[in-house]
Amino acid sequence: MWKLIRHGLNGNKPLPRMWRTHDLKDSYDVVIIGGGVHGLAAAYYLAKYHGITNVAVLEKRYIGSGGSGRNTTILRSNYLTPEGVAFYDESIKLYENLSVDLDFNVLFSQRGHLTLAHSDAAVRTMRWRAEVNQIQGVNSSLIYPDEIAKLCPHLDLSEHPRYPILGALYHPPGGIIRHDAVVWGYARGADERGVHIHQLTEVTGINVENNKVISVQTNCGTIKTGMVLNATAGWCSLICDMVDVKLPITSHPLQACVSEALKPFLDVVIVSGSLHVYVSQSDRGELVMGASIDPYQSYSLDSTLGFLESLSGHMLELFPSLSRVKILRQWAGVCDMTPDYSPIMGFTPVEGFVVDVGWGTYGFKAGPVSGKRMAELIATNRTPDLIAPFYLGRFEDGALIGEKGAASVGH
Amino acid sequence: MILLTCPNCGTRNVSEFRYGGEITKRPNPNTATQAEWANYLYVRKNVLGVMPEWWCHQSGCGQWLIAERHTKTHEVLKTYVWEARPQE
Numbered sequence: 175m176w177k178l179i180r181h182g183l184n185g186n187k188p189l190p191r192m193w194r195t196h197d198l199k200d201s202y203d204v205v206i207i208g209g210g211v212h213g214l215a216a217a218y219y220l221a222k223y224h225g226i227t228n229v230a231v232l233e234k235r236y237i238g239s240g241g242s243g244r245n246t247t248i249l250r251s252n253y254l255t256p257e258g259v260a261f262y263d264e265s266i267k268l269y270e271n272l273s274v275d276l277d278f279n280v281l282f283s284q285r286g287h288l289t290l291a292h293s294d295a296a297v298r299t300m301r302w303r304a305e306v307n308q309i310q311g312v313n314s315s316l317i318y319p320d321e322i323a324k325l326c327p328h329l330d331l332s333e334h335p336r337y338p339i340l341g342a343l344y345h346p347p348g349g350i351i352r353h354d355a356v357v358w359g360y361a362r363g364a365d366e367r368g369v370h371i372h373q374l375t376e377v378t379g380i381n382v383e384n385n386k387v388i389s390v391q392t393n394c395g396t397i398k399t400g401m402v403l404n405a406t407a408g409w410c411s412l413i414c415d416m417v418d419v420k421l422p423i424t425s426h427p428l429q430a431c432v433s434e435a436l437k438p439f440l441d442v443v444i445v446s447g448s449l450h451v452y453v454s455q456s457d458r459g460e461l462v463m464g465a466s467i468d469p470y471q472s473y474s475l476d477s478t479l480g481f482l483e484s485l486s487g488h489m490l491e492l493f494p495s496l497s498r499v500k501i502l503r504q505w506a507g508v509c510d511m512t513p514d515y516s517p518i519m520g521f522t523p524v525e526g527f528v529v530d531v532g533w534g535t536y537g538f539k540a541g542p543v544s545g546k547r548m549a550e551l552i553a554t555n556r557t558p559d560l561i562a563p564f565y566l567g568r569f570e571d572g573a574l575i576g577e578k579g580a581a582s583v584g585h
Numbered sequence: 586m587i588l589l590t591c592p593n594c595g596t597r598n599v600s601e602f603r604y605g606g607e608i609t610k611r612p613n614p615n616t617a618t619q620a621e622w623a624n625y626l627y628v629r630k631n632v633l634g635v636m637p638e639w640w641c642h643q644s645g646c647g648q649w650l651i652a653e654r655h656t657k658t659h660e661v662l663k664t665y666v667w668e669a670r671p672q673e
Contacts, residue, residue, distance in 0.1 A: 411631035422627035424606070425656075470587075470604040473633050473657045478586065480600055513627050570623040 192358055193365035198372060201398035202230040204552060205390050207377050207413055208405035209233025210242035211353075211538060212530050214360035214371075215545020216403060216552070221367035223546075224553035229369045230399075232392060234376035238357035241407045244507030245538040246430050246464040248443050248454060250287045250348035252307050252314040254299075257563040258516065258577045259310045261543060264560065266347055268542035276359035280352055281457065285441050286325065287348025290492075292337035292448040300343040307345075314345045325442050328493055335491050337448050348443060350454050350462075353538060360545070380416040380527070387417070387526035400526045401552060408473065408508025410531035419522045422569050423510045423532055426467040427474055429481045431504040433496075435459035449488040460502065463489060467509055467535060477504040509534050516575035519548065519564040520557050528552065529566065589652055590664045591642045605639025607632075608651065633657060640664075 181189060204220060206213045209231050220226045233239070249269055251262035273280050291297045300316050307314035318341050319331045331339050361371055372394070379391040380402060390397045404413045408425045440455040450465045465485045468478070482504060490497055511534045512518060518532035530548045533540065547558045557565065563575060587599035607629050612621045630636070635655050642648045651670060653662040 409633075411629075412633055420624070420628045421631070422629065424629050424631050470599070471606070471631065471636075471638070471656055472659065474659060476659075480586075569627045570620055572623075 192362040193371050196370045196372070198375065198392070198394045198397060199230070199370070202370070203228040203399065204230075204401045204403065205397055205399045206231045206403045206405060207390075208240070208407065209237035209361075209371060209373065210240050210405065210407060211238070211357055211360065211541030212242075212407070212533070212544050212548075213403070213405035214357060214364055215541050216405065216530070216548045217364040217369045217371075217545075218360045218367070219546045219549035220552060221364055221369055224549060226549075226553055227368035229364075230397065231364070231369060231371045232375045232377055232390075233371070233373050236373050237361055237371060238354055240409075241507045241509070241533070241537055242357050242541070243354060244430070244505060245353060246452060246454070246462050247350045247353045247538065248287070248348070248445075248452060249282070249351055249539045250345055250443075251312050251539075252287070252289070252303060252343060252345040252348065253577060254303050254306060255516075255575055255577050256306065256310065257575055259307055259312055261560055261564075262540060263310065263312050264546075265540050265543035268546065269351065270347075272356065272359065272542065276363050278355060278359035278362065280355040280359055282349065282351045283457075284347050284349040285443065285454075287345040287443040288322065288325065288445065289343040289345070290322075290339050290444065290446040290448075291341045291343070292339060292446065294340070296448065297341045300341060303343055312345075313347055314343060317342055317344045326440065326444060328439060328495060329444070330492060330494055337446075337491065350443060350456070352457075356541065377413060377416070380413075382417055382524060382527075385523070385525055387524060402527050403530060403548060403552065404527070405530045405548075407531065407533055407537060408510050410510050410529065414522075414529065414531075417522075417524045417527050419524055419527065419529070419566075421518065421529075421531065421566075422513055423518070424471045425473055425508050426470070426511050427472050427476075427506045428464070428467045428509045428535055429477060429485075429504065429506045430462065430464040431477075431482060431485065432456070432463070432502050433461040434500045434502050436461065436499065444492065446488070446492060449491060451485060451488045451492065453489065453492075461496075461499070467511065468506075473508055475506045475508065477506055509537075511535075513569070514574040515577045517544070517564050518566050519544065519561045520551065520566060522566055587654070587659050587661065589640060589642075589650075589661060591645055591648060592650060592664070592666050593646045593648050594642060597642070597645060601642060601644040603641045603643040605641055605649065608637050608639060635662060637670075
């Protein structure tokens with residue numbers, strides 16, 4: 175804030191650019207495809223922890239234009255599988271220190287996260303999740319309607335709704351964050367350490383010789399490199415096609431919307447798996463709402479009326495008092511869904527081509543830890559233990575993760 | 586919005602249909618290797634462009650059909666039943 179005031183009194187010079195533009199060099203040690211939170215975090219941690227700064231981040235549009243700028247900014251680590259809990263918990267811890275680490279306010283608000291249970295079976299699952307979480311040191315517990323009413327009095331907690339609320343998994347460290355700030359902070363941090371960020375640079379081909387990556391073709395020229403990281407989320411299949419790496423991934427649109435701004439009334443994140451809805455109130459007062467992925471494969475970023483209709487209906491089942499509230503904006507992102515709702519991270523059969531893909535509907539909350547661990551993988555040329563369960567070959571080995579608690583809705 | 590033409594019921598909104606995904610060819614389960622079987626179960630082409638895919642007219646007559654649909658523009662080129670598929 176003081177910086178802003180000082181700047182205001184300082185004769186209106188424009189603020190310095192947070193990252194610079196460079197000409198594409200002939201060669202880089204590491205080329206990261208995808209300028210979202212995963213790609214930029216990987217570049218940042220490569221430079222910060224491993225001293226590898228001859229790195230290019232290639233983004234076909236502007237940074238943060240994909241899933242990183244289209245998600246509903248919810249962070250949590252109350253997953254169901256031990257692999258998932260350990261992984262996302264490290265992510266939340268990195269997020270907690272991110273403002274200090276990046277010297278950039280990412281507005282992380284740990285306001286508490288409630289996953290509602292509408293049936294006896296769901297209550298049992300919530301208890302299971304709470305136990306898995308607690309044994310790993312993650313703050314998470316099962317609460318009942320009397321306590322829910324204290325946290326969120328606006329919910330319809332009566333017996334009347336089609337899906338009455340019987341309990342909830344309460345996860346106090348969960349919350350929301352300013353997603354653009356995370357992207358910009360990582361971009362600035364990486365840029366300061368010498369990483370080149372190339373926007374409007376689309377990868378058109380990857381050259382492989384003797385099963386080893388030798389160069390990357392873009393619309394701005396060819397880059398020699400021996401190491402490529404694919405961090406392109408919804409479009410990852412198209413990049414992997416270039417090196418003939420086959421993925422068990424389908425791309426689906428995920429839509430979200432915001433309401434008009436309201437006075438602050440909702441200070442927790444509410445998620446309901448049965449009703450396919452998650453909602454939080456942003457600092458501007460808008461209700462940020464999302465649902466499950468569209469049920470068919472698509473790369474389209476179009477919004478549909480069907481989504482808005484079903485989401486609004488479900489919202490009103492939870493919050494009948496919002497019936498007069500207007501929707502302001504609606505958008506979609508593309509999610510790369512895997513069969514077991516867990517990501518694919520690590521080496522591929524092509525030497526020098528590593529992937530950080532399959533992030534489905536839960537990629538944003540894992541940005542920092544993925545970046546950190548993928549940077550470690552690239553720098554040390556071995557897979558860190560934390561991400562070892564997410565290897566590409568698990569589908570052939572039958573070692574699927576089965577993270578049903580991963581996407582909060584859609585199961 | 587996607588409109589699909591069911592061979593029995595005519596053109597209907599996509600919300601009446603259940604998605605069945607890409608058409609995949611099942612290898613012989615008695616002779617397939619682990620890799621071939623995993624490939625059949627999990628690996629998908631995830632095409633950006635026109636792709637033949639399964640749909641079922643779930644809220645209508647229940648017919649399984651194939652639609653050739655563009656995965657970005659959502660243009661549906663044609664729909665047909667399995668028996669009427671183009672021969673390879």
